[in-house]
Amino acid sequence: MSAFPSTRIDAYDWDAIAGDLDREGWAVLPGLLADAECDAVAGMYGPTGAFRSHVHMARHGFGKGEYRYFAYPLPPLVEAARICLYPHVAPIANRWSERMGMAARFPADHASFLARCHEAGQRRPTPLLLEYGEGDYNCLHQDLYGDHVFPLQVAVLLSQPGRDFTGGEFVLTEQRPRMQSRASVVPLGKGDGVLFAVNQRPQRGTRGDYRVTLRHGVSTLRSGRRHTLGIIFHDAA
Ligand SMILES: O=C(O)CCC(=O)C(=O)O
Numbered sequence: 256m257s258a259f260p261s262t263r264i265d266a267y268d269w270d271a272i273a274g275d276l277d278r279e280g281w282a283v284l285p286g287l288l289a290d291a292e293c294d295a296v297a298g299m300y301g302p303t304g305a306f307r308s309h310v311h312m313a314r315h316g317f318g319k320g321e322y323r324y325f326a327y328p329l330p331p332l333v334e335a336a337r338i339c340l341y342p343h344v345a346p347i348a349n350r351w352s353e354r355m356g357m358a359a360r361f362p363a364d365h366a367s368f369l370a371r372c373h374e375a376g377q378r379r380p381t382p383l384l385l386e387y388g389e390g391d392y393n394c395l396h397q398d399l400y401g402d403h404v405f406p407l408q409v410a411v412l413l414s415q416p417g418r419d420f421t422g423g424e425f426v427l428t429e430q431r432p433r434m435q436s437r438a439s440v441v442p443l444g445k446g447d448g449v450l451f452a453v454n455q456r457p458q459r460g461t462r463g464d465y466r467v468t469l470r471h472g473v474s475t476l477r478s479g480r481r482h483t484l485g486i487i488f489h490d491a492a
């Protein structure tokens with residue numbers, strides 16, 4: 256499996272994506288992976304040296320289903336996607352951080368950000384591959400793995416809704432201060448990515464920006480099998 260050209264990522268309308276993120280807290284990246292790339296990544300799932308750990312979600316109360324964290328070195332396609340996406344999302348992360356009155360600022364390239372994680376003891380790779388079967392689901396959660404948190408992450412759907420599985424929708428909730436939560440169901444096809452806030456994002460209100468807290472998960476699969484590639488930019492302690 257070769258690394259895909261960064262031109263696919265560079266060609267997205269990043270201003271429109273930033274607008275979606277500011278309004279909704281998430282944006283779709285259509286066709287982030289080609290059909291054959293999805294199959295190649297999903298086909299890696301299994302007890303091999305490509306992964307550093309294996310999690311049964313039910314054992315931890317995370318839901319039902321399983322996932323594996325990739326080991327370093329990451330598969331070239333996963334590595335390329337993480338590196339190529341980062342420079343486009345770092346400016347959005349910096350604007351959010353500033354608007355939320357947070358001190359964190361993020362360097363322009365992923366290698367510099369990873370060096371910061373590694374110096375702080377967050378050295379374990381976080382990209383992961385998830386596998387769900389009938390009846391499986393992923394409870395609403397946040398992927399925080401230490402003090403250093405990059406505020407946006409990507410999940411790529413590797414299976415075709417309606418054909419490979421039914422149910423199993425990617426869902427997000429936004430918890431607004433002193434208000435009821437808002438839910439979104441993200442419409443994804445095979446190969447589409449969703450870019451979304453890991454923890455918090457700024458929301459413009461009548462008296463300036465306030466923070467909303469996001470959680471994401473997957474609704475129960477009614478049938479079939481579903482794979483997802485998760486790309487998280489910070490490493491884990
Ligand atoms: O399977 C999904 O769509 C959600 C995966 C997930 O939680 C993640 O990538 O962090």
Ligand SMILES: [Fe+2]
Pocket residue numbers: 396397398471485
């Ligand atoms: Fe997650």
